[in-house]
Amino acid sequence: MIKLLALDLDGTLSLPKNRLLKETKEGLKNLYLEGIVKITIATGRRYRTTRNLIDNLGFEPWVICNGGALIKTPSRETLNCKDFEVSRVAAIARDHGLTVFAQRDSEANGGPDFLIDNSSCWNEVTKKHYDDNKSVSEISDLISKTEKFLVAGLIGDEKDLDRFAKALNEKFPNQYNAISVPAFEKPNYYCEITPKDVNKWKGIQKLLKNLKIAESEVCCVGDELNDMPMISASQHGFAMGNADERLKAKANFVCGDYDKNGILDVLSYIKSVNKKLD
Secondary structure, eight states, X not given: OOOEEEEOOBTTTBBGGGBOOHHHHHHHHHHHHHOSSEEEEEOSSOXXXXXXXXXXXXXXXXXXXXXXXXXXXXXXXXXXEXXXXXXXXXHHHXXXXXXXXXXXXXXXXXXXXEEEEOOSOOOHHHHHHHHHTGGGEEEEOTTTOOOOBSEEEEEEOHHHHHHHHHHHHHHSTTSEEEEEEEOSSTTOEEEEEEEXXXXXXXXXXXXXXXXXXXXXXXXEEEOSGGXXXXXXXXXXXXXXXXXXXXXXXHOSEEOOOGGGTTHHHXXXXXXXXXXXXX
């Protein structure tokens, strides 16, 4: 029996500008209204930008955001929050000519969504990201900042981010996840840094415990390497047709592309599995 559907957003559910394909939207809403399978978003996005998609969804799902560090209920309350100090990450980023964005739970705590390190290393994409998000961001010295954050992120060239991630792991082995995925600002990449014990699957496990659902009863769907923990752990793990080939290799199933109603393949699978167990 499948009782929880966990969906990544970008490259999986969400089209550009947070749009949804009509058929996918209708299929998910019908599944939600049936009341048997609960639906959660599992995304690297912060909560505010996740809300932009939810507002187009037509119902309130559970939300696992910031790469698994933050869980929000359908009534927008914080169920779980896992944060950490980012000063060490920011220092290594500066050494590599990169700039850290530190994300917060502003929905619960007030203030900006994220702080941007005031280093002298801002590249053009960092400047653009700040200009596009001035109303929800703040410039700060993240090396001396004592506040804890949900996620540290960097945007830049893939090779530069890979060098940073290698240096971070060499100085602090087995303490951080540093996963790079394609950024909205092509051809740049976004490197997401969380503590080693934070990922989407860990967030799902916390939610499953709260909902009293077994791990064998969750279906997970994604397209990028930050989806690997949940796709490889789930007995019903789906990679999108447009997914990274390394993710496809670990998935139990591959569905259609995100922009061709590939989610409908997943919904059909869920109905088939649950019908057999009626």
